[in-house]
Amino acid sequence: MPNKPSKKLESFDNPNVERDFVIDIEIPEFTCLCPKTGQPDFATLKIKYIADKLCIELKSLKNYIWSFRNEGAFHEAVTNKILDDLVLAINPKFISIKAIFNVRGGIYTTITTTHKKSGYKFENDINL
Amino acid sequence: MPNKPSKKLESFDNPNVERDFVIDIEIPEFTCLCPKTGQPDFATLKIKYIADKLCIELKSLKNYIWSFRNEGAFHEAVTNKILDDLVLAINPKFISIKAIFNVRGGIYTTITTTHKKSGYKFENDINL
Amino acid sequence: MPNKPSKKLESFDNPNVERDFVIDIEIPEFTCLCPKTGQPDFATLKIKYIADKLCIELKSLKNYIWSFRNEGAFHEAVTNKILDDLVLAINPKFISIKAIFNVRGGIYTTITTTHKKSGYKFENDINL
């Protein structure tokens, strides 16, 4: 897999399907463009998921994040779009994404969105 | 929309009505006047909401916050007034506002007020 | 109301009786005397309440806190006494007081005491 921006998210088999466990991924280097002004926006992404059969491959995730670098994207929409793409790629039992955007106009904005597989119930010893 | 103080809160369509997600907004630059003494008061506002059909437009929110700059306002009343105005503007499923006022007379005051749409129930994977 | 120590706690009408909201008050400047040794004690008080019909007037609260300056007071008793006096003054739906005393003899002591109005139930969107 080459190092270049790409919308393709790759996966690998969850090595421990016999138990639910939590994978936290923090990416302080998300950047895209403001669709209104064309100026750069910056955010830290925090992804947290419980895999089902697949885990996200990190190098493809890095290239995927990179693919937003020169695209216009609204805060709410892009956070939900990343959630949708990850659900499509690995269909996890649970996933949440928090996008903490840098201050603009004296206002700090953070978007948090989650998805739970239909019918999935948290075990009561999972501490998210 | 010009940059000037205004009580008009504008909105845009929630781009992801198909799922509940949380929008956090932090505004460290709220200032109004003390109704008793006329002297400036300062607060940091933390707004957190789950949109229904509408999201709050940030530039209009900035102008709205600005509109309090030269108005007298009691701590408890102004926090609830901002909640009322936001509910009127975007009718969210849930909203909370925390106003952390600067110290006065050696006393720190914080007001937290919330509104939930009638009949709305939190999904159990929402972590407020 | 003059600036002088006073046990009289004054109140004003809750401007938003239509919804439950939380008022946090932090007072880093509580001081009294140790009843055993006569030496000064110091504490930070954190008061949190949900008003019913009345809110506590802050200037009278300041004078009330001041009234302990030259009185002897045990940690547990004085924290509960302040709770009792506030309940008497404003009869809130809920109130808690945390008194964080300065270290004495290498030991840090904090007292937390709460009162809930008989029959009052927290709304489930109140995050204390």
Next chain:
Amino acid sequence: MPNKPSKKLESFDNPNVERDFVIDIEIPEFTCLCPKTGQPDFATLKIKYIADKLCIELKSLKNYIWSFRNEGAFHEAVTNKILDDLVLAINPKFISIKAIFNVRGGIYTTITTTHKKSGYKFENDINL
């Protein structure tokens, strides 16, 4: 009561038996000896309890903590022993002890142990 190491824990009458409240005590100066090597161990103790009829007297607690200074003690056993002794001395409705030991061999160990009086139920406005 003289200032010297002592296993005797003294108490005083709970001044506010009419309501449950929480007493937090932090002691950063616990030290004992490692039973294997004889070398000093150090810990910060955090005690939290809801008194029933009695409260722990702090000077006797200080002397009690001091009494471990030249005794051998395993981490798990000594934390539970302190819990047992405090339960015996004041028979509280609830008590927890957290012992945060200093790093040894690159490993940080913390022991947390609790006791609840048989039949006691937390009031739902107690925030431990």
Next chain:
Amino acid sequence: MPNKPSKKLESFDNPNVERDFVIDIEIPEFTCLCPKTGQPDFATLKIKYIADKLCIELKSLKNYIWSFRNEGAFHEAVTNKILDDLVLAINPKFISIKAIFNVRGGIYTTITTTHKKSGYKFENDINL
């Protein structure tokens, strides 16, 4: 027991089987090799468990952690492997392991995995 890398985890009898208590262990010095590149990886491990009949012996745990130093290990797999090995060694009522890996490629990864003994229910005064 000599100081050398070893997969053998030793145990000692839980000195307080009569009550459930929590043992927290933090090891900032976990290191292994990346199976893809052969380069060193580093993590802080946080282990938290409620013992049943046995507690983990810390020196053997240190040697066990050391045994990964020159082994290849994927993040998800090694965290679950350590959990499996500890469950095998002491069969605790509950155990969780959090492995906080150092940043790689601008991405921070943390794996959290837990095991609860079949049929075990947390007492409601255990605060994990």
Next chain:
Amino acid sequence: MPNKPSKKLESFDNPNVERDFVIDIEIPEFTCLCPKTGQPDFATLKIKYIADKLCIELKSLKNYIWSFRNEGAFHEAVTNKILDDLVLAINPKFISIKAIFNVRGGIYTTITTTHKKSGYKFENDINL
């Protein structure tokens, strides 16, 4: 002296002219308007001075700071203007002003300006 915005800075006699000492004043509540856009700017001011014959009276300083609330002011110019006005009011041996402005357009700006009375030399035990 009434509580209202005023450019008049008042002073009182330095009570300890026999030795040089340092007065630090921090004001987190400076606000003015941007001369280009008319929008509010915010800054924390840190003033540090060695008085000669006069000290600055704090209530008048508060009213003076307040007087900028609805005035347009460039960062560099207003910081130097405040320095000039304080020098005119109390003619100190030394004074510095640091204005730490809130972020605008992703850029944080801080202006630091100083004035030393002609011929004044710091004593070598003054640690600014």
Next chain:
Amino acid sequence: MPNKPSKKLESFDNPNVERDFVIDIEIPEFTCLCPKTGQPDFATLKIKYIADKLCIELKSLKNYIWSFRNEGAFHEAVTNKILDDLVLAINPKFISIKAIFNVRGGIYTTITTTHKKSGYKFENDINL
């Protein structure tokens, strides 16, 4: 020496007159009254000195600090007064006092004043 407020500062012989060394004393519990309003003021005192023949006795210092509890005192004057009294009591080679007052009217004030014995020169390995 009884525990009561007292202006008498006691001393003991410097046990190491053969070398200059630095004694730092921090007192977070200074309180006096505002001479204008009669209301309590609070400060943290930081004292740093190089003893000559005498060191300050800490219990008498505590009683001395206590003696200001019900006295009116201006910030600048009281800090210099404490310096004068300590110089009179122990005549140190060097002493500085920093008084960090609690916020009043949105303004934080800190006074730092120093005294060096006539003719004393710092050794160049003293890092104040």
Next chain:
Amino acid sequence: MPNKPSKKLESFDNPNVERDFVIDIEIPEFTCLCPKTGQPDFATLKIKYIADKLCIELKSLKNYIWSFRNEGAFHEAVTNKILDDLVLAINPKFISIKAIFNVRGGIYTTITTTHKKSGYKFENDINL
């Protein structure tokens, strides 16, 4: 001046040429590409300067920083290049640039470079 990437740095007249003062600018949003791998790099820039006749215009600085977004740049070279460009644009008495790059390969790199106008001497009351 439009909002778009541009190498053109604009200036305005120093409003206070009669005294030396320090302007600090912090930009947490610098990003360029690694010349070897083409992958994004990120840095926080800290610029500090004493203006001579000109000050840097902030909007043009923002566009200038933006202009590196899709350019390849080595850490050492780009930091010195920014210094050169700023010297060319405003010819300051003194300027320093610190570029704090995000971690790569487990290594954190920071470049600090400075320029002083020939013949310029710091006044001894400037605290950089």
Next chain:
Amino acid sequence: MPNKPSKKLESFDNPNVERDFVIDIEIPEFTCLCPKTGQPDFATLKIKYIADKLCIELKSLKNYIWSFRNEGAFHEAVTNKILDDLVLAINPKFISIKAIFNVRGGIYTTITTTHKKSGYKFENDINL
């Protein structure tokens, strides 16, 4: 060398006598007894030295620190005594000791004492 309290400080040959370098040692676990009351005192020791021909052996230093555990010791005297003993043991070019004692009676005390070998001059690239 056995693990037991001992006043004997051992040394080893400085492996790099050809250049001056700085060794910082921090010991958070110093404890002795108050000579007046017999009660335990606690301190963090910070030792910093430039070796001449010898370096301090850390295990003997640990046993040396341990030897104060049950001895009475005044703050000023014991800090200077440790300095004297270290100078005697390794005769360093420079050494400083800072002893940060735990709070007693609401007062925090820190003692800092230094020794420089007669005739030794710091190289100007040593940053202590």
Next chain:
Amino acid sequence: MPNKPSKKLESFDNPNVERDFVIDIEIPEFTCLCPKTGQPDFATLKIKYIADKLCIELKSLKNYIWSFRNEGAFHEAVTNKILDDLVLAINPKFISIKAIFNVRGGIYTTITTTHKKSGYKFENDINL
């Protein structure tokens, strides 16, 4: 250059020889073995240098640091050895290395060593 442990330090030409500038490198992942016990040691390295004609190549530095992973090394000796090797590789105008080792036996050790090219004088606007 392959990714494997190697003592070979590579360099590249200093792109800005016309001015002195400072390169800071922080490596939190240094590990070697204790020569006495064979057990792993861990340290954070902070390297700071002013290049002359050459800069250190970071990938070779990473491999060089890796080469200590399974070697025995005393704290003082290894820090000076790294300094020697870097001086040999790039012959900088100035270099310092600070090695902050993880706690062992309750003692934290940090070694700081520096080298200055013969005859090199710091420019007075370099702030190390």
